[in-house]
Amino acid sequence: MASEQTETSSYDNFNAKSYLKNNYRMRPDGIPDSHEDWMPWLLNNLKDTFAGGKLSGERLLDVGTGPAIHNLISAAPYFPNITCAEFCQENREEVEKWVRGENDAFDWDPFIKYVCGLEGEGAWEARQVALRDAIQQVVFCDVREENLPEALNGGPYDVVSSIFTLCGVAKDKADFDGIVSNVSSLVKPGGTLILVCDLEATHYTDGKVSFPHTYLEASYIRQAVRNSGFVDVKDDILVFRSIEGLNWDGTGYIYLTARKSSE
Numbered sequence: 001m002a003s004e005q006t007e008t009s010s011y012d013n014f015n016a017k018s019y020l021k022n023n024y025r026m027r028p029d030g031i032p033d034s035h036e037d038w039m040p041w042l043l044n045n046l047k048d049t050f051a052g053g054k055l056s057g058e059r060l061l062d063v064g065t066g067p068a069i070h071n072l073i074s075a076a077p078y079f080p081n082i083t084c085a086e087f088c089q090e091n092r093e094e095v096e097k098w099v100r101g102e103n104d105a106f107d108w109d110p111f112i113k114y115v116c117g118l119e120g121e122g123a124w125e126a127r128q129v130a131l132r133d134a135i136q137q138v139v140f141c142d143v144r145e146e147n148l149p150e151a152l153n154g155g156p157y158d159v160v161s162s163i164f165t166l167c168g169v170a171k172d173k174a175d176f177d178g179i180v181s182n183v184s185s186l187v188k189p190g191g192t193l194i195l196v197c198d199l200e201a202t203h204y205t206d207g208k209v210s211f212p213h214t215y216l217e218a219s220y221i222r223q224a225v226r227n228s229g230f231v232d233v234k235d236d237i238l239v240f241r242s243i244e245g246l247n248w249d250g251t252g253y254i255y256l257t258a259r260k261s262s263e
């Protein structure tokens with residue numbers, strides 16, 4: 001971590017442009033440029049989760065979308081009603097800019113092309129239009145709110161995804177449990193939760209500001225999800241061989257899916 005960075009527990013200083021520039025780049029061969037290929041790993045897992053319309057329903061909520069829409073590319077053909085819920089106004093504006101197709105919006109086309117390639121789908125332009133149409137709401141959300149369905153004026157949803165958010169927001173393990181429980185109230189009985197978290201990290205940075213993390217082991221995350229009323233908890237873990245050069249100190253990532261118990 002660079003010494004001039006500020007330590008903070010708030011996302012008020014989250015810098016959308018810097019976050020996008022640091023995390024979402026393409027290599028010349030059209031593959032996302034990411035440490036030990038974590039981005040292809042993530043997008044491939046999302047592709048597998050949604051492939052062939054395996055998940056039923058129409059309404060999907062993404063919690064902590066940030067300024068980024070790439071996590072929704074594989075979902076959009078099956079979920080025509082997507083809500084992006086995000087804490088920071090700057091991030092919400094970045095997503096809205098992309099949905100409106102404004103000139104200074106981040107260019108997600110290379111990511112859409114990449115995911116279409118993974119799916120064996122050629123018509124990436126149509127997928128871009130479909131994703132823009134599918135993102136029907138971009139709303140404020142604070143995962144600390146205990147009555148999230150009321151706060152969001154929506155829900156429960158068929159699918160709720162939350163990618164690299166809950167682990168960063170939680171102040172400690174008990175807080176993580178509470179946040180998972182809040183988010184679980186947004187999932188319909190029989191619906192699906194998709195959760196992606198850093199493993200065993202204590203902080204990360206957007207390049208300017210350092211954000212603390214709660215140290216979470218995979219076993220702890222699985223149990224927190226089960227305790228919040230989910231069954232069929234499945235996951236895929238990406239273990240980093242090295243984190244040299246990263247602004248982050250974890251050991252890897254977990255991609256977890258679970259079904260909300262119908263009882």
Ligand SMILES: C[S@@+](CC[C@H](N)C(=O)[O-])C[C@H]1O[C@@H](n2cnc3c(N)ncnc32)[C@H](O)[C@@H]1O
Pocket residue numbers: 011014063064065066067068071085086087088091141142143144162163164165168169
């Ligand atoms: C590491 S970013 C992940 C963004 C995106 N999901 C991605 O994969 O790039 C974490 C996101 O959580 C959002 N966030 C922080 N506190 C939050 C809260 N209390 N409720 C909801 N979202 C929050 C941040 O603004 C940020 O966009």
